[in-house]
Amino acid sequence: MCNYTQREYSCGHFRWIASEWCRDYTITHKRCQPNVTHFKYRAEERCGDCKPKEYPPWENLIKRPNQPVS
Template sequence: MCDYVEVNYQCSHIRLLVRAWCVVYQKTQKRCPPNVVASETRPGDKCGIASSFK
């Protein structure tokens, strides 16, 4: 499985960022289920989703 970091933003959105692609993905380019290996909070950051809909 590919390793992901869960990022929690000030606006309550959550994103999964790839930490490392697994061997299966590198060979096939098909994503497997995420394996969350860490979590981080960014209280001062906004995810940017809300600003793109203006």
């Protein structure tokens, strides 16, 4: 089983980050049953989905193609 660290953010979301891959995964690249070995609570931080997007001041100078909203 691969070892994972579970992170809980102040927004209430969870993330599981692999801390160590097992031998089976390194050979086959197929995920196995996770084994959560550490828990981290990040009270001062929101997950990447909930963080406000911060763009550099020069973002408006980049010409991007218009993409239709799906």
